[in-house]
Amino acid sequence: MREDDARLRAVVLGSAAGGGVPQWNCRCRVCMLARAAEQRVRPRTQVSVAVSADGVHWLVVGASPDLRQQILATGALTPRAGLRHSPITGVALLNADIDAIAGLLVLREASPFRLFAPPPILDGVRANPVFDVLDPDLVQRVAVTPGQEVDCGHGLTLTMLPMPGKVPLYLEDRAAAAAAAGPTYAARLTAGGRRLLIAPACADLTQPVRQMLRDADVVLFDGTLFEDDEMRTAGTGHKTGRRMGHVSMSGPDGALARLADLPGRRIFIHINNTNPALIEDSPERRAVVAAGWEIAYDGMEIDA
Numbered sequence: 001m002r003e004d005d006a007r008l009r010a011v012v013l014g015s016a017a018g019g020g021v022p023q024w025n026c027r028c029r030v031c032m033l034a035r036a037a038e039q040r041v042r043p044r045t046q047v048s049v050a051v052s053a054d055g056v057h058w059l060v061v062g063a064s065p066d067l068r069q070q071i072l073a074t075g076a077l078t079p080r081a082g083l084r085h086s087p088i089t090g091v092a093l094l095n096a097d098i099d100a101i102a103g104l105l106v107l108r109e110a111s112p113f114r115l116f117a118p119p120p121i122l123d124g125v126r127a128n129p130v131f132d133v134l135d136p137d138l139v140q141r142v143a144v145t146p147g148q149e150v151d152c153g154h155g156l157t158l159t160m161l162p163m164p165g166k167v168p169l170y171l172e173d174r175a176a177a178a179a180a181a182g183p184t185y186a187a188r189l190t191a192g193g194r195r196l197l198i199a200p201a202c203a204d205l206t207q208p209v210r211q212m213l214r215d216a217d218v219v220l221f222d223g224t225l226f227e228d229d230e231m232r233t234a235g236t237g238h239k240t241g242r243r244m245g246h247v248s249m250s251g252p253d254g255a256l257a258r259l260a261d262l263p264g265r266r267i268f269i270h271i272n273n274t275n276p277a278l279i280e281d282s283p284e285r286r287a288v289v290a291a292g293w294e295i296a297y298d299g300m301e302i303d304a
Contacts, residue, residue, distance in 0.1 A: 006053040006155035006192035008304040010218075013060070013070035015296035016044035017224050017272040018099040020066065028234050030278050041278050042297050045070055046099050047200050047270045049220065050077060050088075053155030053191030059090040059116075061187045061198050067103030073299065086111040090152050092144075092160075093117035095184040095201065096124035104131060112138040116150060118160055119143045120183045146185065159188040161197075161212055164204040165245050184245065186212065194304045196220070200270035203245040205258040216264055218304045220296065221255060222246050223268025226275050226284050228254075234274040246270075249277060249288065256291045265304075269296040 014020070021044040022031035034041040045066035050058045058077060064070065071077045071088075079085040090113055093101055104125070107113065115134075117125070122141055125131050144150050146160045165184050186199035197216035201224075202209060213219050224246035231237035241248045248254045249268065259266065268288065271277070277284040277295060288295060 007055070008156075008189065008191040008194040008196055008217075009052055009055060010189075010196055010220075010302040010304065011050045011074055011076060012220075012269065012296045012298060012300040012302070013048040013050055013074060014045035014062075014064045014066050015269050015271060015298055015300070016046055017270045018046060018097075019273060020045050021271070021273045021278060023273045026236065026273055028236055028274055030276065031273050033279060034273075040280050042280075044271070044278075044298050048103065049198055049269075050074065051156065051189045051196065051198075052076070056087060057089045057154040057156075058087050059092060059152050059156060059158065059189070060088055061092045061189075062094055062100050062200065063091055063103030063107075065099060065102040068106040070298070071106075084110055086113070088113055089154070090114045090116060092158055092187050093121045093125070094160075094187060094198070096121045101125060101131075104134060107139075108133045108135075110135070110138065112140075114140045114142050114152070116142045116144050116152070116158060116160075118146055118183075118185060121185075149190070155191050157190045159190070161186040161188055161199075163199060163202050163209065164206060165201075188212070188216065191304075194218075196302070196304045198269070201245055202247050203242065205247055205253070205255070210259065213259060213262055214264075218265040218267070218302060219262060220267050220269040221259070223249055223255070223271045223275070223277070223295070225272055226250050226277050230274050231272070236274055249275075250284075256287070256293070260291065265294070265302075266292060267294045267296050267300075267302075271295065 022034040046064040048062045048064040225241040
């Protein structure tokens with residue numbers, strides 16, 4: 001297709017962090033509200049985003065364990081021709097966590113697609129024999145060099161950008177310690193001269209990271225926790241957000257403060273079930289909206 005005809009668009013298939021909202025075994029305040037009839041909290045599945053330049057062929061970023069459910073809920077991903085068909089022509093992996101790759105098992109039913117990922121992630125997939133169910137005659141594994149643009153076909157290009165990962169255990173209590181680089185990436189998708197950046201995990205807002213985000217027209221950014229010690233306070237875990245490799249929304253080092261000058265559209269994604277910003281009438285949600293951010297939800301459509 002001609003570059004002039006390309007139009008960058010996305011559908012948020014899943015917007016929650018691992019476990020979704022409500023998490024199946026959790027009775028925290030947010031999960032209980034998600035189960036209630038009043039629906040102050042929308043139920044959410046785990047992160048995947050579908051992106052297209054022509055509205056016909058789609059690249060799925062992040063292979064969520066909920067991918068089958070997400071495909072069935074998304075009209076643009078419905079089979080359209082013949083006995084076997086899928087508009088999904090590619091899948092991009094941003095890390096090798098189970099929440100980001102388990103959905104590949106859903107895509108084993110004889111439909112061709114290309115699997116894009118940096119070599120360390122492809123190595124992780126290759127090392128687990130369960131993923132041998134992906135027929136190599138149908139699923140081409142494409143090693144992506146970080147920082148280099150890759151043509152995904154049909155007017156869409158992909159660039160994998162390294163992101164700061166989890167803080168080493170010996171540094172987790174040092175407030176000034178920089179996060180160590182980890183095997184996690186952001187995806188920059190480009191079509192029609194527009195840029196969408198998907199970064200569901202980021203441990204530190206370094207200057208290079210902030211510049212990457214500034215260069216995008218639309219940013220889907222790590223919204224895992226509202227406060228760094230949120231899981232401890234909620235009684236659902238003992239790790240801080242920073243220890244898990246996630247910048248929090250609030251606080252002097254959080255996204256709301258450090259990314260206040262982003263020029264494009266700003267949307268939080270990968271939102272944990274403990275995050276009170278999921279509650280639509282909460283003070284935390286009002287703070288997010290007042291700062292010019294949005295909260296992603298399943299089925300959200302984005303024109304970049």
